[in-house]
Amino acid sequence: MHAFEFLRSESLLEGRAFKIRRDHFRTPDGRETKFEIVEHGGSVVMVPIDEMGNVLFVRQYRHAARTDLLELPAGTRDGNESYESCAAREMREETGMAAGTLEKVGEFYLAPGYSTEFMTVFMARDLTPDPLPSDADEFLQIERFPVAEAIRMAERGQVPDAKTLAALFMARLSLSEYL
Numbered sequence: 001m002h003a004f005e006f007l008r009s010e011s012l013l014e015g016r017a018f019k020i021r022r023d024h025f026r027t028p029d030g031r032e033t034k035f036e037i038v039e040h041g042g043s044v045v046m047v048p049i050d051e052m053g054n055v056l057f058v059r060q061y062r063h064a065a066r067t068d069l070l071e072l073p074a075g076t077r078d079g080n081e082s083y084e085s086c087a088a089r090e091m092r093e094e095t096g097m098a099a100g101t102l103e104k105v106g107e108f109y110l111a112p113g114y115s116t117e118f119m120t121v122f123m124a125r126d127l128t129p130d131p132l133p134s135d136a137d138e139f140l141q142i143e144r145f146p147v148a149e150a151i152r153m154a155e156r157g158q159v160p161d162a163k164t165l166a167a168l169f170m171a172r173l174s175l176s177e178y179l
């Protein structure tokens with residue numbers, strides 16, 4: 001099988017959290033094609049477990065979906081910030097809690113068909129109050145669910161957020177003590 005041959009790239013948009021570019025390629029059969037790619041610096045998603053064995057979720061309005069969604073806390077890296085530092089900061093910004101323990105449990109591309117965004121999943125335990133101001137465009141409500149109920153909600157389709165589903169799946173072994 002022949003590889004795709006990269007021909008050129010052009011910048012289309014530079015936004016606050018990502019850039020969009022168009023890459024031109026020659027396909028293995030000789031045709032030219034193009035892909036629009038969202039360039040993203042990477043992100044994290046956390047599965048925070050409180051002292052009672054509850055998962056902390058955030059509910060927030062997502063304009064693209066035009067509804068409030070129940071999600072695990074997550075966020076975008078600042079520049080070359082490490083994934084672990086990003087997870088620690090985002091926990092404090094989104095939940096008001098600092099994690100005494102962050103354990104990496106997985107990583108994945110969010111939507112590799114059109115985006116470079118790479119997410120790292122962390123279990124967050126030993127939580128203590130230590131809030132940071134949230135982003136100006138975030139209005140978050142914290143909701144807590146026992147681990148078993150959180151898993152059942154995901155299985156019943158009540159959590160339609162891909163990163164949350166992937167993170168719960170990846171963290172399942174770490175969550176087994178609560179099931």
